Amino acid sequence: MFELEVLHTQFGDKKRSYDTTTEKGRQSAALFINKLMKSGTAILLERGKKTYYVKGYDAEKDVLIVTVEKNGEAKQVKAKGKKSKAVAVPRVAGGR
Amino acid sequence: MAAHPIPLYQGDDWDKLSDRTVEDIFTEEYCKIFKIDIEQFSASQEMSERFEGLALRTVRSTDMINEISNEIAIKYDFPYGIALPAISNDNSEITSPVLARGTPMAHVNIVDRVTEYAQRLRVKGVQIRNSWEALGDKSISVVNSTDGPMAIWEYHAGNRVRKFMDSLQARMDSTMSVESEEKAIALLKTKISASQYRCYMLNGAFPESSKRSPGIFYFFRKGLPVVVISFNKVQSGKILCCLCIHPYGYYEYTTAGVMCPTDEVIAQLLLMRANEHKFWAKSGQWQASDPRACL
Numbered sequence: 001m002f003e004l005e006v007l008h009t010q011f012g013d014k015k016r017s018y019d020t021t022t023e024k025g026r027q028s029a030a031l032f033i034n035k036l037m038k039s040g041t042a043i044l045l046e047r048g049k050k051t052y053y054v055k056g057y058d059a060e061k062d063v064l065i066v067t068v069e070k071n072g073e074a075k076q077v078k079a080k081g082k083k084s085k086a087v088a089v090p091r092v093a094g095g096r
Numbered sequence: 097m098a099a100h101p102i103p104l105y106q107g108d109d110w111d112k113l114s115d116r117t118v119e120d121i122f123t124e125e126y127c128k129i130f131k132i133d134i135e136q137f138s139a140s141q142e143m144s145e146r147f148e149g150l151a152l153r154t155v156r157s158t159d160m161i162n163e164i165s166n167e168i169a170i171k172y173d174f175p176y177g178i179a180l181p182a183i184s185n186d187n188s189e190i191t192s193p194v195l196a197r198g199t200p201m202a203h204v205n206i207v208d209r210v211t212e213y214a215q216r217l218r219v220k221g222v223q224i225r226n227s228w229e230a231l232g233d234k235s236i237s238v239v240n241s242t243d244g245p246m247a248i249w250e251y252h253a254g255n256r257v258r259k260f261m262d263s264l265q266a267r268m269d270s271t272m273s274v275e276s277e278e279k280a281i282a283l284l285k286t287k288i289s290a291s292q293y294r295c296y297m298l299n300g301a302f303p304e305s306s307k308r309s310p311g312i313f314y315f316f317r318k319g320l321p322v323v324v325i326s327f328n329k330v331q332s333g334k335i336l337c338c339l340c341i342h343p344y345g346y347y348e349y350t351t352a353g354v355m356c357p358t359d360e361v362i363a364q365l366l367l368m369r370a371n372e373h374k375f376w377a378k379s380g381q382w383q384a385s386d387p388r389a390c391l
């Protein structure tokens with residue numbers, strides 16, 4: 001199961017759940033994640049004490065691709081998509 | 097010679113086209129020139145038509161407006177809804193939200209480094225030569241006048257009060273609800289420690305240390321910019337700056353974002369935890385003396 005909490009201007013947040021055990025669930029999760037990525041949304045995945053930027057979702061392997069900062073360099077590793085909870089934050093405006 | 101962007105209809109050709117075709121041609125060109133997504137443009141058109149219909153009805157409420165914007169958001173698949181202007185607000189300066197580029201219904205977002213006082217004067221058509229914040233709690237702007245350059249100023253205390261009042265008004269006139277804030281608080285509770293949660297509920301703010309730079313603490317405040325304090329060389333702490341960042345957008349000249357305050361805190365917290373460098377880069381950075389720091 002993959003859960004995504006999308007911050008919403010009217011409802012606080014809207015939860016989207018995808019059953020990644022089925023092909024259909026994985027496909028729709030991949031579709032939605034791709035759409036969010038294209039619109040510049042930051043998907044932030046929390047694992048233990050660390051928070052990662054999600055860079056994509058591999059529907060075939062059911063894994064989330066995240067960026068890890070190591071020695072100042074960013075490299076991509078794969079995190080299991082199952083039982084993952086992530087938050088989608090829309091593009092930000094530096095305010096005043 | 098470069099191809100003309102609009103098909104070259106000549107003479108009576110335009111008269112032969114249906115109104116719909118002409119409208120489509122101009123819509124497409126308008127969207128191309130201003131780099132607007134056609135689907136978003138259609139959404140805004142539909143929303144404006146439906147609001148127009150609502151305006152003609154004798155019974156109408158803000159709930160109806162919220163319902164329409166929610167229906168449009170679902171129809172056009174805008175995952176985080178549509179931010180609306182602070183509707184009952186008469187102050188034209190804070191009516192429209194400033195939205196992040198590329199988000200649904202985004203307005204033009206102009207971020208420059210003049211003082212807030214100069215920004216407000218510029219909106220009124222005053223030509224600004226220079227502007228700065230002065231010690232002694234005031235903002236100074238040098239403006240052009242018929243008698244040459246002239247310095248005018250505004251005291252920060254008055255500005256702070258106005259900002260505070262405008263923020264209250266913007267939130268009250270926006271689509272935010274108590275339920276959305278409660279939902280956001282419940283989500284925040286799952287992301288922070290019990291002690292941080294207690295601090296947030298009692299004080300409206302909580303600290304979190306920087307993973308990247310030891311001795312630096314971020315103070316996340318409800319509905320206000322994040323304060324960054326260094327305890328490295330000064331035992332009592334030294335304010336490095338205040339970081340102002342809003343997911344989706346904010347109401348200009350206020351501290352109110354288009355999302356409920358705790359949703360903004362969640363976004364700020366997670367962005368900071370994921371990548372501090374990026375978090376700073378994306379934020380508006382204000383020094384402690386600037387009224388936009390809200391200290």
